[in-house]
Amino acid sequence: MSALSRKFTALAFPALALWNFAACSADSTAIGPKPGGSGGAAVGSGGRSGVGGGVATGGSVSTTGGSATTGGSATTGGAATTGGAATTTGGAAATTGGASAAGASTVGGSGSGGATGAAGGGGDSKCVLPTFPEVGSLKDLGIKLPDPFTFYDGTPVTTKAQWECRRKEILAMAAKYLYGPVPGDCDEVSGTVSGGTVSITCKVGTKSASFSASISGSGKSINVQLGSGILPAGKTLSLGSGNDAKIKTLYGISEINPNIVNGWMINRVMDVLEKNPTSGHDPKTIAVSGCSGCGKGAFLAGVFSRAPIVVIVESGGGGGTSWRMTEWFRHGAGKSRWMCADGLPQGIDNLEDTGICGPWVTSAAKTFRSAPATVNNLPFDQHMLLATIAPRYLVHFTNNNGSNSWCHLAGTSEALASWAAHSVYTALGVPKNHSFEIYTGGHCGVGDTGIAAAMFKRALDGDMSADTGKINIQDARLQVPQSEWKGLFVDWNMETVLQ
Numbered sequence: 001m002s003a004l005s006r007k008f009t010a011l012a013f014p015a016l017a018l019w020n021f022a023a024c025s026a027d028s029t030a031i032g033p034k035p036g037g038s039g040g041a042a043v044g045s046g047g048r049s050g051v052g053g054g055v056a057t058g059g060s061v062s063t064t065g066g067s068a069t070t071g072g073s074a075t076t077g078g079a080a081t082t083g084g085a086a087t088t089t090g091g092a093a094a095t096t097g098g099a100s101a102a103g104a105s106t107v108g109g110s111g112s113g114g115a116t117g118a119a120g121g122g123g124d125s126k127c128v129l130p131t132f133p134e135v136g137s138l139k140d141l142g143i144k145l146p147d148p149f150t151f152y153d154g155t156p157v158t159t160k161a162q163w164e165c166r167r168k169e170i171l172a173m174a175a176k177y178l179y180g181p182v183p184g185d186c187d188e189v190s191g192t193v194s195g196g197t198v199s200i201t202c203k204v205g206t207k208s209a210s211f212s213a214s215i216s217g218s219g220k221s222i223n224v225q226l227g228s229g230i231l232p233a234g235k236t237l238s239l240g241s242g243n244d245a246k247i248k249t250l251y252g253i254s255e256i257n258p259n260i261v262n263g264w265m266i267n268r269v270m271d272v273l274e275k276n277p278t279s280g281h282d283p284k285t286i287a288v289s290g291c292s293g294c295g296k297g298a299f300l301a302g303v304f305s306r307a308p309i310v311v312i313v314e315s316g317g318g319g320g321t322s323w324r325m326t327e328w329f330r331h332g333a334g335k336s337r338w339m340c341a342d343g344l345p346q347g348i349d350n351l352e353d354t355g356i357c358g359p360w361v362t363s364a365a366k367t368f369r370s371a372p373a374t375v376n377n378l379p380f381d382q383h384m385l386l387a388t389i390a391p392r393y394l395v396h397f398t399n400n401n402g403s404n405s406w407c408h409l410a411g412t413s414e415a416l417a418s419w420a421a422h423s424v425y426t427a428l429g430v431p432k433n434h435s436f437e438i439y440t441g442g443h444c445g446v447g448d449t450g451i452a453a454a455m456f457k458r459a460l461d462g463d464m465s466a467d468t469g470k471i472n473i474q475d476a477r478l479q480v481p482q483s484e485w486k487g488l489f490v491d492w493n494m495e496t497v498l499q
Contacts, residue, residue, distance in 0.1 A: 127164070127165035127168050127169075128165075129168065129169055129172055130152055130153060130169075132152070132172070132173060132176055132177075132379075135177065135367045135368075135374075135377075136367075138374070138377035138378070138379070139377060140374075140376050140377050141376055141377060141378075141379070142376055143324045143325070143327075143328050143332065143376060143488070143489060144324075144489055144490065144491050145322065145324060145381050145383055145416075145420055145489050145490055145492075146378075146379055146380055146381055146384065147491075147492035148166070148170070148383070148384045148387050148420075148421075148423070148424050148492075149166075149424075149427070149492060149493070149496045149498075150492070151165075151166055151169060152169055152173070152379060157496075157498065158498065158499060159498055159499045160428060160429075160498045160499070162498070163424075163427075163428065163498055167387075167388045170380050170384045170385065170387075170388055171303070171304070171385075171388055173378075173379055173380050174303075174380060174385055175364075176364065177364060177365065177368070177378060178361050178362075178364055178365045178368070178378075179257050179260060179300070179304075179361060179362055179364060179365075180255050180256065180257060180260075180362035180363065180364040181251070181253045181255060181256055182260055182304055183247055183250070183251045183253070183256070183260075183264055185267065185271075186202035186203055186204055186268070186271075187203050187204050187205065188202075188203040189201065189202050189203070189268060189271045189272070189275075190272075190275070191268075191271070191272035191275065191276075192272070192276065193272060193273065193276045193279035193281065196214050196215040196216050196235075196281075197212065197213075197214055198212065198213040198214065198215065198269055198272050198273070198281075199211075199212055199272075200212065200213070200268045200269070200271070200272050202250065202268060204250050204251060207249070207250050208250075209246045209247075209249065209250045211240065211243060211246065211265065211268060212240050213237060213238060213239050213240055213265065213268075213269050214237070214238045214240070215235050215236070215237050215238075215281055216235060216236050216238070217234065217235040217236050218234075218235060219232070219233050219234030219235055220232070220234055220282075220285055220460045220461075221233070221234030221235065221285045221286070221287050221309070221456070221460055222234060222235045222236075222237045222281060222282070222283075222285050222286045222287070223235065223236055223237060223286075223287050223288075223289070224237050224239065224262070224266060224286065224287065224288040224289070224301070224307070225289065225290070226262070226288065226289065226290030226294035226297045226298055226301070226357055227290045227291065227292075227293075227294035227297075227356055227357060228290060228291035228292065228294060228313065228444040229288075229289025229290040229291055229294065229295075229298060229311055229313055230289050230291075230311050230313055230395070230397070230447060230448050230452050231287050231289045231311060232287060232309075232452075232453075232456040232460060234285070234287075235281070237266075237269065237286065239262055239265040239266070239269070240265070243261050243264075243265055244256050244258060244261045247261060247264060255362055255363060256362075257300065257359070257360075257361070257362050258297075258357070258358075258359070259296070259297040259299075259300035259301050259304075259357060259360070260300060260301075260304045262288075262297065262300075262301040262305075263300065263301040263302070263303070263304035263305030263307070264304070264305070266286060266288065266301060266305040266306075266307050267305050267306055269283070269286070270283040270286060270306060270307075283308075284308050285308065285309075285459075285460060286307050286308055286309065287307065287308070287309035287310070287311065287456075287459075288301050288302055288305075288307045288309070288310055288311070289310070289311035289312070289313065290312075290313065290357060291313035291314050291315075291443075291444040292313075292314055292315070292316070292356065292409075292443065292444050293355040293356035293357045293358055293360070294356055294357040295312050295313045295314050295315030295316070295319050295320075296315045296316065296318045296319035296357060296358070296360045297356075297357030297358075297360075298310060298311065298312050298313070298315070299312045299315050299319040299320045299382075299385075299386075300319075300360070302389055302392075302394070303385045303386075303388055303389060306392070307392070308392055308393060308459065309392070309393045309395075309455075309456070309459050309460075310389055310392065310393065310394050310395070311394075311395045311396075311397075311452055312394070312395070312396045312397070313397045313444065314397060314398055314399050314409055314411075314414075314443060314444060315398075315409070315414065316345075316346045316398075316408065316409030316410060316414065317345065317346030317347050317348065317350075317351050317409070317410055317413075318346070318348070318351045318360035318361060319360070319382070319414070320382055320385070320386050320396060320414055320417050320418060320421075321346075321382055321398075321409070321410050321413045321414040321417055322381050322382055322383060322413040322414075322416045322417045322420075322489075323347070323348055323368075323375040323378065323381055323382060324375060324376055324381055324489070325410075325412065325413040325416050325417075325489060326345050326346070326347040326348075326410045326413045327347055327348070327372055327373060327375050327376065329344065329345055329347075329410065329412075329413070329479065330344045330345065330347045330349070330350075330372065331372065331373060332373075334479075334480070337479060337480060338407075338479060339403040339404060339479065340401075340403075340404060340405065340406075340407030340479075341404055342406060342407055342408055343407075343408070345407055345408060345409065345410030345413065346408055346409055346410055347372055347375075347410070348361070348365065348368050348369050348372050348375055349369055349370075349372035351369070381417070382417045383416070383417040383418070383419075383420035383421045384421070386417055386418060386421035387420075387421040387423075387424035387425070390421075390424050390425045390428055390430060390433065390434070391425070391428055391430045391433055392433065393433050393434075393455055393458070393459045394421075394425075394433065394434045394435075395434075395435050395436075395451060395452045395455045396414075396418045396434070396435070396436040396437075397436070397437055397438075397439060397446075397449075397451075397452075398411040398414040398415060398418075398436075398437075398438050398439075399411050399438070399439060399440065399441070399443060399446070400438060400439070400440035400441075400477045401414075401415075401438070401477055401478060401479055402476050402477045402478060402479070403479070405440075405477070406443065407479075409443075411438055411477065411478075412478045412479040412480060415436070415438055415473050415478065415482075416485060416489060418434075418436040418471070419436070419471055419473065419482070419485070420489075420490065420494070421434070422434055422436070422471055423494040423495075423496065425469075426495075426497075427496045427497055427498045428498055429497075429498075431469045432458065432464075432466075432468045432469035433455075433458075433468070433469070434469065434471075435451040435452075435454070435455055435468050435469060435470045435471070435472075436451075436470070436471045436472065436473070437449055437451050437470070437472040437473075438472065438473055438474060438477045438478075440477060449472075451468070451470055451472070454466045454467050454468045455468050
C-alpha cells in the first residue's frame with residue numbers, strides 16, 4: 001500500500017506487540033460486504049510492532065498524581081502519591097463543523113464504496129469495515145451491553161487476529177457516533193530527539209506540519225499527567241499546545257476532540273522515539289493518566305492511541321462508564337433503585353460542555369445528548385472501548401457508589417464497564433494486564449491502593465510475579481449488586497477464549 005493510500009485508513013493505531021497477531025485476511029475477517037460487493041473497502045494496513053510490554057528489570061516503583069481537582073485530601077493506601085502539575089496538551093477544542101469520511105466520522109476516507117475509516121492497527125493486518133448507518137437508522141438494542149466478541153454484521157470473533165479487526169470496527173463506530181473525526185497516522189513521519197526535546201514532522205498527502213514535545217525529569221517511565229492522575233515515578237512528557245489547529249489544517253477537518261489530539265500526539269512521540277533508539281527515552285514506558293474530567297481525558301487518549309500504560313481514575317460519564325446502565329438509572333427502570341442524595345448520575349444528556357480536559361464528546365453525539373434513551377441504539381458501549389486498550393496495560397479506579405454516597409460519577413456504571421471489558425483481556429490471554437478497583441475517599445484524593453504500583457512493576461520492571469489482574473468490586477459500594485449484572489446487562493459469553 002502506498003503512503004498516500006495509507007492516509008485513507010484514517011484510524012491506523014498499531015497495537016502493542018505483546019503477542020504476534022496473525023494477519024487479518026480479507027477472506028477471514030471481512031466485516032460487511034465481501035470483495036465485489038458494494039459498500040466496503042479494505043482498511044487498516046501497515047503499522048509498527050514491538051512497542052508493548054515492559055522488559056526492563058530492577059528498580060522500585062512509586063506513584064505520582066496531581067492535586068485533587070475537588071474533594072478531600074489524599075489518604076493512605078498502596079504506594080505513596082505525590083503532586084504533579086497537569087501536562088499542557090492539545091490546545092483549545094474546536095466546537096463546530098466536523099468531517100465525515102464515507103460512513104464514519106473519521107479523517108481522510110475518500111475511498112470507493114463507502115468505506116469507513118480504519119481504527120486500531122496491528123502489524124500488516126487488513127480488515128474490511130462496513131458502512132455504518134446514520135444515527136436515525138440505528139435500532140434500539142436494549143440495555144444489554146453489546147457483545148465485544150461479535151462483529152457488527154453478526155460474525156463471531158473467534159481468534160486474536162479477528163479481534164484486531166473487531167477493535168478497528170469498535171473505534172470506527174465510536175468515532176462516527178460520539179467523538180467525531182479521528183486523524184490517522186502520518187503518511188510519513190520524521191523527527192529528532194535532542195535531550196528532552198522531541199521534534200516531529202508529519203506529512204499527510206501534500207501537506208506537512210511540525211510539532212514539538214518535551215520530556216523532562218528522570219526515571220523509567222515517561223508520564224503524560226493530564227491532571228490528578230496516578231502514575232509511576234518518572235519523567236514528564238509535555239505534548240505542547242496549539243496541536244489541534246495544526247492537525248485540523250493537516251487533515252482538512254474543522255473539529256477535533258482535544259483528548260483525541262493528545263492520543264495522536266502520544267503516537268507521534270512514540271514514532272519519533274522508535275526512530276531514535278539511542279535517545280535515552282524508551283517509548284515502551286509511556287503512561288497516561290488523569291482523574292475526573294481528566295480521567296475522561298485519559299480514557300480517550302488511551303483508547304485512541306497506543307500508549308503502553310493507561311491509568312483511568314474516577315472518569316464518570318463520558319469516560320469509562322456504561323452509557324446504558326447510567327441511562328437506566330437516570331430515566332429507566334433503575335431510577336427507583338438509585339439511592340443517592342446528590343441527584344442522578346452523570347449521563348450523556350447532563351454531560352458538561354466544558355470542564356477540565358473537556359469537552360469529552362463532540363457534535364457527533366448531539367442526537368444522543370438530546371434524546372438520551374437512544375444510547376441503547378449504540379452498537380457499542382464504553383466497555384468495548386476499554387477493551388480496545390487490550391493487550392496494553394490498563395489500571396482503572398472509580399469511587400464508592402454505595403447507598404447515599406457521593407454518586408455523581410456513577411461508579412456502579414464504571415465498575416460494570418470495566419468488569420465487562422476484563423472478559424476481553426481474559427479472552428486474549430492477558431488478564432493480568434488489567435486491574436480495577438472501587439475505592440472510597442475524597443474525589444481524586446485517594447491515590448493508589450496498590451493495584452497501580454503492582455501493574456507498574458509488571459509493565460516497567462518486567463516482574464511477572466506482580467499481583468495484577470485484580471477486579472476489586474464490593475457490593476456495599478454499588479447501587480446494584482454485582483450478582484445481578486449478568487441477568488440485567490449481559491447476554492453474551494464472558495468466558496470466551498480467542499485462539
